[in-house]
Amino acid sequence: MGHTIGEIARALGAEAAGDLSLVIERAAEPAAAGPEALALAMDPKYADGIAKGRARAALLWAGADWQGLGLQAAVFAPRGRLAMAGLTRLMDGGPEIAVGVHPLSVIDESAVIGAGAAIGPFVTIGRGVVIGARARIASHVSVAEGAVIGADALLCQGVRIGARVRIGDRFIAQPGAVVGSDGFSFVTPEKSGVEEIRETLGERTEIRAQSWTRIHSLGAVSIGDDVELGANVCIDRGTIRDTVIGSGSKLDNLVHIGHNVQIGRDCLLCGQVGIAGSARIGDRVVMAGQCGVNDNIFVGDDVIAGGATKIFTNAPAGRVLLGYPAVKMETHVELQKALRRLPRLARRVEELEKTVTERLPDAG
Numbered sequence: 001m002g003h004t005i006g007e008i009a010r011a012l013g014a015e016a017a018g019d020l021s022l023v024i025e026r027a028a029e030p031a032a033a034g035p036e037a038l039a040l041a042m043d044p045k046y047a048d049g050i051a052k053g054r055a056r057a058a059l060l061w062a063g064a065d066w067q068g069l070g071l072q073a074a075v076f077a078p079r080g081r082l083a084m085a086g087l088t089r090l091m092d093g094g095p096e097i098a099v100g101v102h103p104l105s106v107i108d109e110s111a112v113i114g115a116g117a118a119i120g121p122f123v124t125i126g127r128g129v130v131i132g133a134r135a136r137i138a139s140h141v142s143v144a145e146g147a148v149i150g151a152d153a154l155l156c157q158g159v160r161i162g163a164r165v166r167i168g169d170r171f172i173a174q175p176g177a178v179v180g181s182d183g184f185s186f187v188t189p190e191k192s193g194v195e196e197i198r199e200t201l202g203e204r205t206e207i208r209a210q211s212w213t214r215i216h217s218l219g220a221v222s223i224g225d226d227v228e229l230g231a232n233v234c235i236d237r238g239t240i241r242d243t244v245i246g247s248g249s250k251l252d253n254l255v256h257i258g259h260n261v262q263i264g265r266d267c268l269l270c271g272q273v274g275i276a277g278s279a280r281i282g283d284r285v286v287m288a289g290q291c292g293v294n295d296n297i298f299v300g301d302d303v304i305a306g307g308a309t310k311i312f313t314n315a316p317a318g319r320v321l322l323g324y325p326a327v328k329m330e331t332h333v334e335l336q337k338a339l340r341r342l343p344r345l346a347r348r349v350e351e352l353e354k355t356v357t358e359r360l361p362d363a364g
Contacts, residue, residue, distance in 0.1 A: 012087060056073065111130070117134060118134075131149050147162070159178075183277060224245065233257075276293060285304075
């Protein structure tokens with residue numbers, strides 16, 4: 001279903017020029033754009049691609065000479081990626097799920113389903129569950145007893161929501177996400193080897209047999225509004241209190257959040273980030289792919305951690321971190337420079353040792 005240039009401009013809050021009644025059916029890269037597509041050229045470096053394609057309209061940088069580019073219409077985007085957010089939101093209809101409950105789904109009679117909700121096939125909704133208005137639930141989703149999900153949620157295929165989980169409005173979970181699995185908590189009858197090396201920092205008095213006793217998770221997970229989870233995200237329930245994800249936070253594919261973790265508002269956690277149990281993460285924290293956070297530590301507000309950073313100790317607010325173990329980014333850069341100089345330094349030391357040895361008087 002198409003949109004006119006005028007509709008697109010209004011959705012983006014942007015200026016437009018030319019034939020505002022021109023209908024656009026899709027977005028495309030400039031060189032691949034046909035007459036029905038909106039060419040995406042928000043930077044002058046993409047202008048050459050417009051001539052290679054057949055687009056009649058484009059999303060352009062502010063002040064672009066759209067007529068000189070041979071276009072019939074244009075929408076202007078002072079901030080390209082922000083315009084992309086609005087455009088993709090307008091054009092993405094999401095999964096096709098009919099309003100109502102599919103006959104192949106199983107809904108407990110005590111569950112409350114909000115007005116306008118759409119529930120696909122093979123969905124299981126347990127006792128006492130509350131699903132908010134206009135929620136969309138794709139096939140093979142399960143929502144366990146006592147869970148509450150807010151309005152306008154989207155649960156994609158195979159999502160699992162555990163017992164007593166509470167989720168705010170406008171929640172999005174991509175396929176395979178699991179919210180409310182049991183925490184990974186085990187204890188030994190006697191002091192374990194792990195406990196011993198935590199105390200001694202590596203020294204072990206003896207190695208002995210040990211067995212693990214499970215600590216069950218009595219807490220749940222609490223998630224705020226406007227939270228998004230990528231594919232195969234796993235969020236463990238708390239041991240006694242809830243694991244918490246603050247409003248506006250976004251978790252990429254394969255992120256793992258351990259039991260009792262507290263994550264603040266508007267955080268961005270990229271693919272394969274792992275946060276160990278009882279860690280606390282402040283507001284607006286950004287962690288690039290494969291970052292790791294130790295258990296029982298605090299990462300302050302507005303911390304930014306580069307890819308594969310491993311945070312073992314408390315991180316103060318506003319710190320930019322990089323490396324293993326995590327250090328200030330500028331310190332990490334200096335360390336890497338020094339590391340690259342080591343082979344050359346070793347050769348110089350070897351030459352100096354040889355020179356000194358040759359000049360020493362014969363001890364005999």
